[in-house]
Amino acid sequence: xxxxxxxxxxxxxxxxxxxxxxxxxxxxxxxxxxxxxxxxxxxxxxxxxxxxxxxxxxxxxxxxxxxxxxx
Ligand SMILES: [Ca+2]
Ligand SMILES: [Ca+2]
Numbered sequence: 199x200x201x202x203x204x205x206x207x208x209x210x211x212x213x214x215x216x217x218x219x220x221x222x223x224x225x226x227x228x229x230x231x232x233x234x235x236x237x238x239x240x241x242x243x244x245x246x247x248x249x250x251x252x253x254x255x256x257x258x259x260x261x262x263x264x265x266x267x268x269x
Contacts, residue, residue: 205266209259220257222246 210216214224222242229237237245246257249265 202263205263206259209262212257218258220246220262222255 209220212220212225212228214227222239225242225246226237226239229235229242243255246255247253249257249261251261251264
């Protein structure tokens, strides 16, 4: 998974309000849209924190991509 174009599409899908940052609330609502109602905001925050390079609790595309390209 090192395709920056599909990574960007995935990122934009999670960035519901288009501000360039994925918040826990956005992640949770997209997972719910995908049918996964087990993702609470606490779980969503943990997923984001695992990829959050600068520790601000929000995910930029750079952080998202850094995580993917390392995986
Ligand atoms: Ca956003
Ligand atoms: Ca961050």
